[in-house]
Amino acid sequence: MASEDYGEMSREDICEYLKEKGLGKWADKFKGKSVIKLRDLKNDGFMSGMGIHPPEDRQEILDSILKIWPSAPKVFNDPIHGHMELHPLLVNIIDTPQFQRLRYIKQLGAGYFVYPGASHNRFEHSIGVGYLAGELVKALKEKQPELNINDRDILCVQIAGLCHDLGHGPFSHLFDQMFIPKATRTAKMEDWKHEDASVDMFDHLVESNEDLKWRMKACGLNLSEDLDLDLDLVFIKEMIQPPAAQEESSPQWPYKGRPEEKSFLYDIVANKRSGIDVDKFDYFARDSYHLGIKNNFDHGRFIKFARVCEVGGQKQKHICTRDKEVNNLYDLFHTRYSLHRRAYQHNVVKIIEYMIAEAFLKADKYIQFEGSKEKKSTLSEATGDKEADTKLKGQQKPPCADKQSQIEGSKRRKLNLSTATGDKEADTKLTGQQNPPCADKQSQIEGSKRRKLNLSTAIDDMEAYTKLTDCVFYQILNSTGTERDLIKAREILKEVVDRKHYRFLGEIKYEGIPTKDEISQFKKELAAALPFPQEGAPADGLTKEDFVVLPVTMDYGKKGKDPIDSMYFYNKNNPDQTFKIKREEVSKLLPVQFSETLFRVYSKKIDPKRLEAARGHFEKLKILKN
Template structure:
């Protein structure tokens, strides 16, 4: 069925790997039939990769979008598939010196990096490293480089996977896969192969197959539509000066890619109900970590312990009989009954204040509460403040400024395209910030006190209310939601 792939299954130790497995075709609802050579099948059928079946791709968004039941396993298969397609397309269109520089080992490294790039994710994916770990790991300070990240853990998990399962991969291939996962050591690449670092995890402008895949799959599963044509983008690219460049006619499509990403963040990834559930899960995980003597947070330093962590930890908390876990059990059961933390309101940070924006804290809000009927007043522990940042993937910068284009396939020089030459309808700002407040209690007295304090904070900071929904209308909507 896939004759061009047949050679990948031949036993040839000089390529940097051997395998006794035959290639496999997997049918996927997003990409159709995907072919994986034997060495990639070896990796798929390991406990380390199979663990990804227990990690929801969209974390708590599944509680809002019932169709979003897909896991990081199928996303990883899709990413490996797209990585293969991109590698082959670029090699076909490349100049002879680039084609000569590429080897079968390079192709396998790209495939394995695509498959294994998410091995380092913890329970509920980004919830784990963005929300839970900062509360439980010493030395994790906001604004500083965190002491742990899922990319580095992914590389550690990959090295362990190869050793633990006796995979026959040369050290050079293993090192290359880890470098592609972490986007590191590009300076060590053989001339003509540096563009391989753009395929799976592109730190230069963030256009990579990981983004292509999760946007396609997440839109398919949530029913949220986007405009980007990923297939067309992959059809109009080539390598110039060791970088992946796009045909100039695709500049609109490139902007659509980043706009679609921002749109998914607005509508899905930062959905207020999903965030409410996320904060409840984090609180339950913190309770469990305390009860279990930091078992969860300590596991990030040991791959043998980390592999045990996945979304099923919520079941372990829910059905535990330990008295110390009563509060954690109650939180999980409230999620089951849809008794969620109450979204109260939000406001958009004015554009002129975004660059120097200082995250708002719970103390900032409660210090503005004024009079209310809560005994002792509203405490910081009664509310949660979410500082939302949605951008085009490079903070306040236009990522397309870091993308290079070409005019014709015969071109040997690339160029940038200034936004002003593309369209006057493109955005002038590439980042937005919002501040949200949630009440941990659904008691109208607490919700009203949080709403009033939130309003007072806006008047103190900005001399006016910036929120879209007035408090009285918000209160009526909250009653209807209940």
């Protein structure tokens, strides 16, 4: 949005804003004007001509206007995209506690325990997605003015890209995929995803930051009093969490934020049709950079050739690309597979994430955060309270009271933050972690109404969820509670820190997606597969509880389907005519199968004797399965 377009608030909004700021006595002066723009109020002569004569009153109005007047765009220097210029409203959103908390949530979860370069966080990824969303939608507007993309559309798409990951919990997908489904025993919570919290957190961000709604209005967005009725905010939230998929031939358009003729805008941030979106563009490039893995996909080239076309006579429009770009798209999905195989689903990464989730489950009810209402809740439920989730994630140093946040020293004496530096062992605990240690039950962060929530219940209260970041790892590790489950949680995390994690035994291919019962049966078979079944052989004492079996599915993004089957192409001679390209037309060397499931098997026993016995069990079962 160009700077000359700033300050387009309506006369009614200006009057409402002045009343909110205690300047309602001047509202009648503005009501008589047929046309008035916010920028006019920056002109002292204009206000004087309206009869606002005391200079101090004009200055008071000017000071209020400057609070919401859009500042200049800001340039961020990014190692992936270079110099990124962001709209001032995006900068206003970045400078909120709800967004700043993303600095303390690892982008790759436990990947940092394996890849020393994977120290990047959701914060920089989200800024990158917001930037790329703007680059793509602006490129479409410039190439195809007939699409009628306006400045509000562009700004909404940028905000959606910026805020799409606001709802991530500690260690990113570990929280919503490995912890929440086990911590919450209801079917509703088993389906909970971070996108649910992203929408809630976005609402919380808008509501709890003074003047942000007015800044949005000053930048041209249409806002109502009800966030669920405002079309621009509804549009942003629909891009973050699209409605359930439905057939394009359906007569019912499922979105409310924008009409069907602008359906292509929903493909930019989270593309549910083809899976090709700016979220992937950024994390492929960023994750590859920090992991030291080559990224073969060129997102800049995709943006150059992107074009909006009508498809198959349907009213909905798709973002399509040139036919010659089909190999570049196969590179995109192969890059996705490679990142999952080599990093996201790395056998050590996955078992460390499993152990962290195991510790979270043990410590759940002992870790508390203050939310919006008086009620005891847990870690996983912090994702339901926007402000609480933001406060924990958005702080460089978690809110620990000095005297209450105690650290165990070398002689098992209790030291707090200010005295820990006198004891080497306690000082190591204080300085050797990303976030300072927070006391377990005693380290409570103030929410709006003092509602207490713990790990699993915090997803119901955004006030509490705001406070939930990777910090909870060290909060548990350095806790001093004597409860049995909390002690066990500490022991598990200490094993992670000491690199005494469960040991990988191997993997077995599995057809289809396994159920919980099938995984349990596999563990029983594993324990029963004695390597020395002959009579008189000593029993090794291993049971199914001594093994961990993690099913891992890797694919090209569309489960077992070829993702290119969902993509439409055009050629330069007829850019408005779309068509699909079959795999056989591209190359005979492309994969025929696009998904595989593995059973990863680990031993909880890591002493040499029992670890060797566990390997024997696995090898025996592998022979039986084959």
